[in-house]
Amino acid sequence: MSAGESIRERAARVLDRVARAAARSGRKGEEIRLVAVGKTQPAWCIGEALEAGLTVFGENYVQEAEEKIRAFPSVEWHLIGKLQRNKVKKAVALFSWIQTVDSLGLLSDISRRAGEAGKVLPVLVEVNIAGEGTKAGLAPEELPALIEAAPGLPGIRLRGLMAIPPWTEDPEESRPYFKRLRELFEECAQRSGAGPVMTELSMGMSNDFEAAIEEGATMIRVGTAIFGSRARREA
Numbered sequence: 001m002s003a004g005e006s007i008r009e010r011a012a013r014v015l016d017r018v019a020r021a022a023a024r025s026g027r028k029g030e031e032i033r034l035v036a037v038g039k040t041q042p043a044w045c046i047g048e049a050l051e052a053g054l055t056v057f058g059e060n061y062v063q064e065a066e067e068k069i070r071a072f073p074s075v076e077w078h079l080i081g082k083l084q085r086n087k088v089k090k091a092v093a094l095f096s097w098i099q100t101v102d103s104l105g106l107l108s109d110i111s112r113r114a115g116e117a118g119k120v121l122p123v124l125v126e127v128n129i130a131g132e133g134t135k136a137g138l139a140p141e142e143l144p145a146l147i148e149a150a151p152g153l154p155g156i157r158l159r160g161l162m163a164i165p166p167w168t169e170d171p172e173e174s175r176p177y178f179k180r181l182r183e184l185f186e187e188c189a190q191r192s193g194a195g196p197v198m199t200e201l202s203m204g205m206s207n208d209f210e211a212a213i214e215e216g217a218t219m220i221r222v223g224t225a226i227f228g229s230r231a232r233r234e235a
């Protein structure tokens, strides 16, 4: 991407690519939630993205997100980074969705804090889809227990699954993981017994969101394709 491009121009191009990929999977662009990932970007970038028509934002760090969420409280904010148990209360207060539930313990904490705050929070379970030792997320074998426990927990609604496949330049290398996550998702949706609430599949980032949409993503999380490259501070 060229450095001179504005957030508006990049956002427009991403939306166009989303619409085309959605059409290839028999859907409309508006059916895909585009989560604009603003980690390490200053708050004014969020303002520009809003002006470009984006309405859903994702942040990785509770601390960093707080200032931006206070600046733009009326948009939909998703937590997409690892949630430490000691930050659950704050995360529940700030975010509209939590995409990174990776244990029953964490889900129970969110349930309790959301109950205290009088909220019902939609959440996704993060799956370690490639079984990478270094990655966050629940092993696929651990999913059934969590899916079965969720309907009994107040304050949360388990809405679907999220995953981050191993990083690769080539989106075709991500596709098998997207397919696998979609299969797991369908098994879970049948198992959940909680009515039609397991509807969301969060997968796909700047380099592979089109393949993810073709494989059934309902949410994509896109950072650099919208905001440009970011200062390196991810770990």
Ligand SMILES: *Cc1c(COP(=O)(O)O)cnc(C)c1O
Pocket: 037, 039, 060, 080, 081, 164, 205, 206, 207, 221, 222, 223, 224, 225
């Ligand atoms: C940073 C991040 C993204 C966006 O990554 P890009 O490659 O910049 O689009 C998506 N999901 C998660 C969990 C992230 O941490």
